[in-house]
Amino acid sequence: MKLVIGSDHGAVELKEEIKDLLKAEFPDVEVEDMGTFGKESVDYPDIAEKVCTPVAKGEADRGIVLCGTGIGISIAANKVKGIRAALCHETYTAKMSRQHNNANILAMGGRTTGPEIAKEIVRTWMTTEFEGGRHERRVNKIMALEQK
Incomplete structure (x- = not known):
């Protein structure tokens, strides 16, 4: 599996822990x-694009994006065609994002999520498989919205 990861300046320390x-x-x-590599201010939409583009193109399987809260970068990530980014704050949403939504991008906040819970979220997200079935139909409907 290939995974791409990126953060803005608000989550660069959490990115390194992950x-x-x-x-x-x-x-x-x-x-x-995919960066950033220091504390200098960068714009999270640029990082979201750098992480999500290879996932959307099939050059990477999944990605993780981080910013201060995870909100802005998850919104930006979901603007990239083919991306299903889920902002997760604990393991239950991480599990559901994979089982039910087949999320291909995990988003978290460096200022809102401590490193230990972030690690648990990543473990859960990485090891949970998509269930398919009725969820496949719903994911297909989500993806069809991009065509409207």
Whole structure:
């Protein structure tokens, strides 16, 4: 699996914690960091585009985006055709985002989510599979909205 990750300046520290977790616990996952790499102010829509484009094109399987709250970057991510980004604050929403919505992007906030719960969210999101069935029909309807 290939995963792309990126954050704005408001979540760069959390991004590094998540990268460490992915390296330690998911060694078969190739992780590509799309930035940012410092505390200098950057615009989260630019990071969302950098992460979501390879996922939408099928060049990566999933992505993780982070900003201060996770709100702005999740909104931006969902503007990219083919993306289903889910803003998660705990493991239940992470699990449901995968099981029911087949989310291909996980969004979190560096100023709203502590590193330990963020790691639990990532573990859950990475190990939960899409259930399909009735959820497949609903995901297809979500994706059809892009064509209207």
